[in-house]
Amino acid sequence: MSLKSFGAKIFAKIVVSRIDKWASNPIETQQKVFNSLISDAKDTSFGRDHDFEAILSPKDFANRVPIRDYEALKSYVNRMVDGEADVLWPGKPLYFAKTSGTTSGAKYIPLTKESMPFHMEAARDAILCYIHETGKSDFVDGNMIFLQGSPELTEKNGVKIGRLSGIVAHFVPSYLQKNRLPSWETNCIEDWETKVDVIVEETKDRDMTVISGIPSWVQMYFERLRKVTQKDVGTLFKNFNLFIYGGVNYEPYRAKFEALIGRKVDSIELYPASEGFFAYQDKQDVKGMLLLLDSGIFYEFVEAASFFDENPRRLTIGEVKTDVNYVMIISTNAGLWAYNLGDTVQFTSTRPYRVIVSGRIKHFISAFGEHVIGKEVEQSMQDAMQQFQFSISEFTVAPQILPKQNELPYHEWLVEFETEPKDLPKIALTLDNLMQEQNSYYKDLITGKVLQPLKITALKKDSFHHFMKSQGKLGGQNKVPRLSNDRIIADQLIQLQA
Structure with a gap:
């Protein structure tokens, strides 16, 4: 066992102990997050517009701050993009994560010095939970690949702009940089098909131990690998035993993946978005991902069946039940307030709180009242x-x-x-x-x-x-x-x- 692998096990034990502490006190933890968010933002434009000084409880907050999607929050965000400070959160954001919108074209999601660390810590902690549970840590000495967007950034009014995965690439710790692939130059390639071909050339002769990305695009990478090398992925990468993914449900892809790899591999599911890192799989044999209650995000939940009612009831963490379809509403230390992310979730457990992503509130079929999700x-x-x-x-x-x-x-x-x-x-x-x-x-x-x-x-x-x-x-x-x-x-x- 290398020193790096041994150190990972010790660090994993410390981190899991911290997680257990807040996970076992969910209501108290969320109340502390709520109080901190309201206090920190009370002197912002949004805080003054919604009288944060008078907000003492989540109920007060629900009465004063309506649920908004990006379109409804856009006027505030535009002021920030134009260079104004203290709009949704104190100061200016560090970055804007640029994503494709629906009716509004590009969306600019703020990332602040307070919110950015949680994006990195959550991904790290998911891996540490896996190490602590399984005892497997040798993979940290091998090569890791993260299929992601370009890390190249633009700048407007002093704030850098890019894709979330590209922004995150700037925060990868130095101890992971040596064995992290693909190269910076390859990651900067914009054309996806060209990029995958170059990644194949860079990685086909390397000892890949961890591979991460959205399943559909990782599948494309695996198919190109097999076409070029005429080998199963598992034969090519003999020590590849951990797949980390997010964005979509892995299960429809699992059979194809195992055929391409030639064997089963462990997997860790993540629930990240530009708006925040919300959950990760903390146990290999337990359904659902641990909802991150101590990461600068205050959660509210609205039953999906009543979401489009005139004044739907907003529930806090202590009021939710398992197996109910909820629209997840977030308020964050990046300045998103009562923000409708668009995702629906179901709780698989309330001790601790674990969720699965059940769909999108706008992605459903109800042409005849069937409410299929x-x-x-x-x-x-x-x-x-x-x-x-x-x-x-x-x-x-x-x-x-x-x-x-x-x-x-x-x-x-x-x-x-x-x-x-x-x-x-x-x-x-x-x-x-x-x-x-x-x-x-x-x-x-x-x-x-x-x-x-x-x-x-x-x-x-x-x-x-x-x-x-x-x-x-x-x-x-x-x-x-x-x-x-x-x-x-x-x-x-x-x-x-x-």
């Missing part, structure tokens, strides 16, 4: 894959409201299979039954003959790759929406089959 389609696909032993590259689901020949409407599952199964009709029927078991609204529509059972449309190889490229969203942190309540994505994918 991402977790339901992903779980159904996962179960069907296990039952029928097939693997996929990607899939998305959309409603078919006006089918031809006077058919009943249905949900269309557009699936890119690794190898198209022979029994698609049977798989479709199984998927439909699995959906009915999870969603009573959907079941009622099927049994009531409002909808017919779902249909699978098998797509050509690389259909999603070509679609994302056509949208200018190939690689990086971009993800295919799992669900759409319209046919925009579905129709474009079908056009690619011509």
Whole structure:
């Protein structure tokens, strides 16, 4: 065992002890975070506009500060981008994480000197929890690869701007820099396909022990590796035994990954975003990720079923229940207040508080009142894959409201299979039954003959790759929406089959 590996085990024990302390006192921990946020921001423009001086409790906060998404907060953010200080948080931000918006074009998410350390510490602590639980630490001596965006930054009015993953690259500690890949120059390549090819050349002869990234893009890297070397990833990287991921559910990709690697490897799920680092998997055999209650973020939760009501009830951590779909609302030490991230979560445990990401509040299908969410389609696909032993590259689901020949409407599952199964009709029927078991609204529509059972449309190889490229969203942190309540994505994918 190297000195570095031995030191990692000692540090892991210390960090896990700290985590246990706040995790065992969740309500008190969140109250301290809340008090600190309100106190620190009371003299900002936002704090004065919402009378933070008079806010003494989360209930006061809910009464004075409405839930906002980026569009509603944009006027404050624009002032910060223009160089104004003390707007949402004291002083100016260190960075703006630039992300692609929906209706507003680019979004500029502030990162402050108070918030930035938590992005780094959370990723570190996830790995330390793994080391402490499993006793495995030798991987710290090997090479690690993090598939991410370019670290090149621009600057406006004294604040640097870039992608979150690129910003984070500037904070990687020196003890990890020596064995971290790809090179800085390669990370700066903007064209994703060119970048992956160069990464393959840089890494194919190295002892990779840890690989991290969004599953769909890591899969592309693995496929290129195998094509170039004619070897399974696990044969090429004999000591690769840890995959770290976030952004999407890994389960639909797991079978394909294990086929590409040639064996099973451990994995750690992370829940990061430009707006904050919210949770990570702290136990290998426990469902859900530990919600980070001591990281400068105050959480509120609104039941998804009532989110669009005029005045939905906002719950604090002590009021949530397991297996309920919540919209997660955050207030942070980067100056986001009662901010609707757009994600929905479900608690798998309240001792400690662990969550899974169940979908997006805007990514659902309810064309007929069925209220289908991402977790339901992903779980159904996962179960069907296990039952029928097939693997996929990607899939998305959309409603078919006006089918031809006077058919009943249905949900269309557009699936890119690794190898198209022979029994698609049977798989479709199984998927439909699995959906009915999870969603009573959907079941009622099927049994009531409002909808017919779902249909699978098998797509050509690389259909999603070509679609994302056509949208200018190939690689990086971009993800295919799992669900759409319209046919925009579905129709474009079908056009690619011509």
